[in-house]
Amino acid sequence: MSDREIDQQLVDRVQRGDKQAFDLLVIKYQRKLARLLSQFIRDAAEVEDVAQETFIKAYRALPSFRGESAFYTWLYRIGINTAKNFLISQGRRAPTMTSAGFDIEDAENFEEGSQLREMNTPESELMSKQIAETVNQTLQELPEELRKAITLREIEGISYEEIATIMNCPIGTVRSRIFRAREIIAEKLRPLLGTSQDTRW
């Protein structure tokens, strides 16, 4: 089942009264949304507030979501509007999307957008730095075939089938290599994430 279909299935559940399913969408998209919002809002705490407001607005509007666009496109649109309204309410000028060279079509691919700036409070910066360092260092230490598999998947966004062709192995092997790579990296991250226990589930 494709990524978009899984989002749709989560949306279906929320629409049928399953609030917890919305948590999984928040977990999945919070960082991407925050990066998008940090394009307009510099302060990290404000980004968090606006991100939270975006998710709550999205939840309230979810009955009208019909699945014509992907969930994340719809979410990012709400995010951009929420950020604009926030800036106006603060008496700051909302950037026009076009003059920023940024509109919703870009939002779908904004992961590649190198122009996006990082959020920068010392605390969050330290944390994200540590996470990034741990992830990258562990990646370098992985056995060759695990590193290759997860890199092709997460960075290049290639399907299992194509990875199997590239690496000349069965799909089942690709599946288990990616899983093992994730588990090894997750293991290294756990102590780091454990420090903020209150934010864990």
Add this chain to the structure above:
Amino acid sequence: MKSKISAMMDGELKSEDVSSIITQIKETGDLKNEWSTYHLIGDSLRRSSSSIDIARRVSTALATEPTLLAPRTTKQNKFKVFALSVAASLAAVAMVGWMGLQSMGHSPENFTNNKIALQPEPSPAIPASSSIADPAPAPAQINDYLLAHRQFSATPAMYGVAPYLRTSVESRGSPDR
């Protein structure tokens, strides 16, 4: 179990497994952490290394929100409506087609009988005659009858070639009598 979460977030889990996996992730704190960490790893590898984690906050804020009970208007239902409308259209076309065949049901038979009656003569005007093998007897009375009662034949239902085919039969038949 965890390996299924891994496959699911890559869009590589079989559809029939997805529903039960989502339920288990939702209800098991450990698996939810797994879902969270795997996504964090992915985002970190793609260099969106923000440390934001507002999922708890949002969840708490949503606790006071009314639970949604939206009418189901998802793609599945749309597909169902679409499928039903296609089925209805096909049924309508089939019905009309069947009625059409019924109303001209006699004409191929008559046509064949006429031809068989004419077989002794060379009949270049009816090249299909050899392909229609109807062993039924073709009494000459039927031809006479049909010639006399053209209005009962099925021609009105067939606006295409049938009138011409029968016309050629008539013209050939008449010198015989």
